[in-house]
Amino acid sequence: MAVGLIARRLLQAAAALLVVLLVVFVCLLTTGDPVEMLAPPEATERDKAMIRQAYGLDRPLLVQFGVFVWRAARGDFGRSLFSDRSALGLVSERLPASLELALASTVIAIVVGVPLGIVAAVRRATIVDQLVIGVALLGQSIASFWLALMLILLFAVSLHWLPVSGRSGWASLVLPAVALSFWLLALLARLTRSEMLEVLDQDYIRTARAKGMGSAVVVVRHGLRNALIPLVTVTGVSLGWQLGGAVVIETVFAWPGLGTTLLEAVLRRDYPVVLAGVAVLSTAFVTINLLVDFLYVYIDPRIRVGAP
Amino acid sequence: MKISRIARRSPQLVWGAVIVVVFVAVGTLAPVIASHDYDAQDLSLALKPPLWAGGDLAYPLGTDEFGRDTLSRLIYGARVSLVVGFFSVVVAGLVGISIGVLGGYRGGHLDALLMGIADVQYSFPYILLAIIITAFWGAGLVNVIIALGLASWMTFARAARGSTLSVREGEYVMAARALGARPARIVLRHVLPNIVAPLIVFTTFQIPSRILAEATLSFVGLGIQPPVPSWGNMLAQSRGYLLAQPWLVALPGLALTVVALGVNQLGDGLRDLLDPRMKHHVG
Numbered sequence: 084m085a086v087g088l089i090a091r092r093l094l095q096a097a098a099a100l101l102v103v104l105l106v107v108f109v110c111l112l113t114t115g116d117p118v119e120m121l122a123p124p125e126a127t128e129r130d131k132a133m134i135r136q137a138y139g140l141d142r143p144l145l146v147q148f149g150v151f152v153w154r155a156a157r158g159d160f161g162r163s164l165f166s167d168r169s170a171l172g173l174v175s176e177r178l179p180a181s182l183e184l185a186l187a188s189t190v191i192a193i194v195v196g197v198p199l200g201i202v203a204a205v206r207r208a209t210i211v212d213q214l215v216i217g218v219a220l221l222g223q224s225i226a227s228f229w230l231a232l233m234l235i236l237l238f239a240v241s242l243h244w245l246p247v248s249g250r251s252g253w254a255s256l257v258l259p260a261v262a263l264s265f266w267l268l269a270l271l272a273r274l275t276r277s278e279m280l281e282v283l284d285q286d287y288i289r290t291a292r293a294k295g296m297g298s299a300v301v302v303v304r305h306g307l308r309n310a311l312i313p314l315v316t317v318t319g320v321s322l323g324w325q326l327g328g329a330v331v332i333e334t335v336f337a338w339p340g341l342g343t344t345l346l347e348a349v350l351r352r353d354y355p356v357v358l359a360g361v362a363v364l365s366t367a368f369v370t371i372n373l374l375v376d377f378l379y380v381y382i383d384p385r386i387r388v389g390a391p
Numbered sequence: 392m393k394i395s396r397i398a399r400r401s402p403q404l405v406w407g408a409v410i411v412v413v414f415v416a417v418g419t420l421a422p423v424i425a426s427h428d429y430d431a432q433d434l435s436l437a438l439k440p441p442l443w444a445g446g447d448l449a450y451p452l453g454t455d456e457f458g459r460d461t462l463s464r465l466i467y468g469a470r471v472s473l474v475v476g477f478f479s480v481v482v483a484g485l486v487g488i489s490i491g492v493l494g495g496y497r498g499g500h501l502d503a504l505l506m507g508i509a510d511v512q513y514s515f516p517y518i519l520l521a522i523i524i525t526a527f528w529g530a531g532l533v534n535v536i537i538a539l540g541l542a543s544w545m546t547f548a549r550a551a552r553g554s555t556l557s558v559r560e561g562e563y564v565m566a567a568r569a570l571g572a573r574p575a576r577i578v579l580r581h582v583l584p585n586i587v588a589p590l591i592v593f594t595t596f597q598i599p600s601r602i603l604a605e606a607t608l609s610f611v612g613l614g615i616q617p618p619v620p621s622w623g624n625m626l627a628q629s630r631g632y633l634l635a636q637p638w639l640v641a642l643p644g645l646a647l648t649v650v651a652l653g654v655n656q657l658g659d660g661l662r663d664l665l666d667p668r669m670k671h672h673v674g
Contacts, residue, residue: 099511110527220659224651226603228610229626229644236637320513327516331607345519346611349526357523365515 092376096369101152103365107358108148120352121164138164151358160359163348170355174341174363180250181333181340182367185325187256188264193318196268200275204283205302215272222269227328231262231335248337259336263328267321274317278310285309312379319375323368397664404660410653417466418473427460429467430618434458441638452642455629461639464620465646471621472650475536475605476598482540484594487547492586494548495555496578506552509545517542518604525613535614539601550593554586561585592665595658599651606647622647 118140122131135141138161139150154160160170203215238258239247246255282288283306291301330342337343341360348356398405417424426449436458440446446453452461490509494502512520524538558564559582567577608614609623617624622643629639 095507095510098507102508102511103515107523110523220652220655221648224599224603224655225648226606226610226623226644226651228607229640229647232626232630232633232640233644236633236640240634324516327519330519330522331611334611346522349523350612352527361523364519368515 089377092373096373099369100362100365104152104155104358104362105148107361108151109144112144112147112354117164117352117354155358155362160362161355163356164353165351170359171363173356174344174359177339177341177344178363178367180338181326181329181342183256184259184263184329184333184338184340185322187260188325188329189267189318189322191260191264192267192271192321195264196271197275197314199268199272201279201302201307203272203276204279205298207280212276215276219269219273219276222265222272225265227262227266228331228335230265231259231332234258234262235335248335250339255336259329259332259338262335263325263332266328267325270317270321271314275310275314278313279306282306282309315375315378319371319378322371326364326367401660401663403656404664407653407655407657407660410649411657414469414650414653415473418470421466421470425460425463425466427463429464429620430459431463432457432459438632438636438639440636444638453636453638455625455639456632461642464625465622465642468620468622468625468643468646469650471532471615471619472602472605472647474532475539475615476602476654478536479539479543479601479605480594480597482536483544483597484547484590486540487544487549488551488590490544491548491551491553492555492578492582495552496559496574496582502552505548509548512542512545518607521604521608522611522613525608530608530613530616532615532619535605535608538608539604543597543601546597547590547593550590551586554589555582558582558585588665592658592661595654595661599654599658602651602654603647 117138118131118134121134121138126134132141139147142150151160158171160174162168163170163173166173199215199218203212206212235247235258238245245258249255279302283302288301288305291305292298296305326341329338329340330346332338333340333342334346341364345357345360345364347353348360434457436450436454437456439450439454439458441453441461442448442451444453450460450462452465454460455464490505494505520542521535521538524541525534528534528538561581564577564581567581572580605614605621606623606626609621610627612624612627614623615621617628625643626640629636629643632639
């Protein structure tokens, strides 16, 4: 891939990050006065002015944003307004737990969803196909947090197989990861099925079959490989969505991730933490999207040689 | 096409339509159908079980911790889901289609800028954006509708832009242009009417995810505020009773799933009916 193209994608990514931060920053500062929340009820106007000055909240918005971006570029998002800890520190120590959950749920979705889609396409218009379509429809219609509660009820409360909440070992990862994975699993099954149906109709598949190749080889080597591109796009982007979706699932399972921290910070208007959280999440999304773009090159040789 | 033929060809369309009609009727007629006020409390009746678990006919689905009738609250909850699902799609549609048609029709730098903004917003999970917007603007019905609309206009913008690009070069548009019609008139009289039909089907697909998103927002305390019942805040309130009274948690979620399934089926069925080529390709 041309160096110019990579540079342009990197620039776009940086611009995207900046815009997301600007929007959240303006949202934060124009909708509530953090000083009112920070100051004790008995604080005088003078005390409030001091707090305002100490946190730099008395300067024009654009200056505040400029200062913020400059500091953020060096990893300094300020301190949490409530715990006096570094905002980035608070957020970063929670990121691994969220990533673990998002990754685990994505892996489950791929490992189950893609084969389901392939089987449905190969056994088109049979009961197996109907079942997969049913699962896909259900996955898109069920609220993940409710599914989480039902899984807790069945596997943790009734059967005592798995822990109700917390993060201690792989057993505690199972329920939140499964709950979070279901909608993506449904999406991947649906998408794989439709892509495979399209690919299996192609002439080269017929040729491969005519040459006497085994059915599995035809489906996987000739079929799946050509159906991969849209799947990679969706999987890549959805890893970001899973991080976002994890916010709610984390609160159901008291999972000590970024989502719980971010939600708490949003509710308390702890804006250094909100901004650090949003910055970390956006960086993760943007990085994932970039990696997906680059991954295309390896999957689809046509892009490497510059063909459309 | 006769209804019986449609039913034979696409049973899912019929199922979807039945569920949606019941849902809309229940939501619209909530005050007439509900046997109790959604906030009529009576602590002496708290946590009554549903009929099948030994409850009585006056409270067929039991009561919550304040002694409120679960069935009546579910019925009023349908109204909230209906309103949010419909109007948030309208907001997203108005914003998105305007931007998409503008970008698609004008092209050039404006188009690049608008689609660039859409791309940036795509890189951010929309439920998180909706959480941030409602957190700062405050919870409540109107803010939830606006937040969900603003967090998801991009999908409509892309669809509308694509359709506009394809009709922009049509002969009738060229003719209108040659006759000296102003761009606004061309867009309103010639472009919009020709792209609106596929967008309506597309819209149906967007409603379930809004209904689920409203429930999610209400579940984390940023959506519809108690005592007004929403299936999401009912779930949040009953979470603590998961062990003792599981039906309090099961029922609102079940209602949510059935409605989302119904609208999704209706959307799938409509698409198959309008575009039979797609039937075998998308499940």
